[in-house]
Amino acid sequence: MSAFQPGDRVQVKDDWPERRGRCHIRTPHYLRGRSGTVERVLGSFPNPEDLAFARPAPARPLYHILFDQPPIWSEGEAGDSLLVEIFEHWLEPASPTPSASKEAA
Amino acid sequence: MSAPARPESLALLEKLITALKAKGLVSEAEIAARQASTDRASPEIGARMVAKAWLDPAWRQFMVANGAAAAEQMGVSMAGAPPLGILEDTPSLHHLVVCTLCSCYPRAVLGYPPHWYKSFEYRSRAVREPRAVLAEWGTSVPAGVQLRVIDSTADYRWMVLPLRPEGTEGWTEEQLAALVTRDVLVGVALPRLPVAMAAE
Numbered sequence: 001m002s003a004f005q006p007g008d009r010v011q012v013k014d015d016w017p018e019r020r021g022r023c024h025i026r027t028p029h030y031l032r033g034r035s036g037t038v039e040r041v042l043g044s045f046p047n048p049e050d051l052a053f054a055r056p057a058p059a060r061p062l063y064h065i066l067f068d069q070p071p072i073w074s075e076g077e078a079g080d081s082l083l084v085e086i087f088e089h090w091l092e093p094a095s096p097t098p099s100a101s102k103e104a105a
Numbered sequence: 106m107s108a109p110a111r112p113e114s115l116a117l118l119e120k121l122i123t124a125l126k127a128k129g130l131v132s133e134a135e136i137a138a139r140q141a142s143t144d145r146a147s148p149e150i151g152a153r154m155v156a157k158a159w160l161d162p163a164w165r166q167f168m169v170a171n172g173a174a175a176a177e178q179m180g181v182s183m184a185g186a187p188p189l190g191i192l193e194d195t196p197s198l199h200h201l202v203v204c205t206l207c208s209c210y211p212r213a214v215l216g217y218p219p220h221w222y223k224s225f226e227y228r229s230r231a232v233r234e235p236r237a238v239l240a241e242w243g244t245s246v247p248a249g250v251q252l253r254v255i256d257s258t259a260d261y262r263w264m265v266l267p268l269r270p271e272g273t274e275g276w277t278e279e280q281l282a283a284l285v286t287r288d289v290l291v292g293v294a295l296p297r298l299p300v301a302m303a304a305e
Contacts (some may be wrong), residue, residue, distance in 0.1 A: 015156060026258045027258070027260045028205050028206060028232075028258060030205075030232065033247045042188075042190075042260070042261060043188070043260075044129060044162050044261040045259065047181075048259065048260075062183050062259055062260060062261075066253075068236075069232075069252075069254065075234070075235075076233075076234070076235075076236075077236060079251040079253070080235065080236075080251055080252045080253070080254075081251065081252075081254070082232060082253070082255075082256060083251045083254070083256070084255070084256040084258055085252055085256075085258045085259035085260065085261060087255070087259065096246075097139075
């Protein structure tokens with residue numbers, strides 16, 4: 001079962017496991033702390049963060065998340081977007097005001 | 106004179122295969138089958154899928170819903186391959202595929218990725234200034250058409266289903282497929298009529 005549904009506003013965790021030691025993550029750095037919308041649920045796949053180290057890898061829900069492109073880079077054309085596969089354990093419900101949590105961090 | 110020494114990597118590969126066989130994880134037949142399907146894979150498969158989708162609305166619907174099943178119907182073995190997603194262009198939306206983390210690419214239906222797809226430049230710029238990247242390809246996305254960049258970061262692989270160009274009414278599947286190049290299937294180019302025909 002997936003925690004989020006198409007249309008839900010979500011935020012990618014502003015987490016940096018690479019600062020804590022060896023890891024393998026499939027969440028691009030430029031999206032950490034960014035908010036987007038669930039486009040579709042893609043199914044569940046073994047967690048690559050475990051697979052990479054030959055650990056037992058429980059299946060985790062994977063989503064296609066749609067982000068507005070210009071706010072991420074402070075440039076670009078209005079209406080352009082990024083669509084990215086993000087695992088559920090990297091997502092949380094979006095805070096009410098966009099980017100508020102990023103400023104508070 | 107003695108023969109040149111065998112590369113160490115080859116000896117290592119043989120040891121690995123022997124160990125995998127001993128554990129029952131892989132068989133000689135499976136390796137041969139995978140090699141054969143890798144050799145067969147080329148953008149022509151993706152191009153045929155697109156041409157068929159332009160001609161047959163039922164096939165388009167089937168392919169968009171399940172890209173892997175559609176590839177299987179084209180004779181591609183998708184066993185062990187990641188699921189295949191189809192990105193449907195519309196008159197107001199164009200898709201571009203990149204993998205910023207490595208070089209994820211729909212190999213089952215497009216074959217090996219080109220060098221530029223794996224380059225640091227393409228991977229870093231495609232998500233940040235996609236319109237500038239496309240302009241360098243000579244591809245202009247008209248104003249009013251939104252650009253959607255797919256960062257292929259995890260377990261799916263993605264292929265673009267572009268718009269059928271105007272002026273191709275009555276064309277056969279083969280004629281249409283010839284317009285769909287590898288670059289078109291990733292979204293860095295749009296299908297274009299041969300210059301001579303477009304001028305007519």
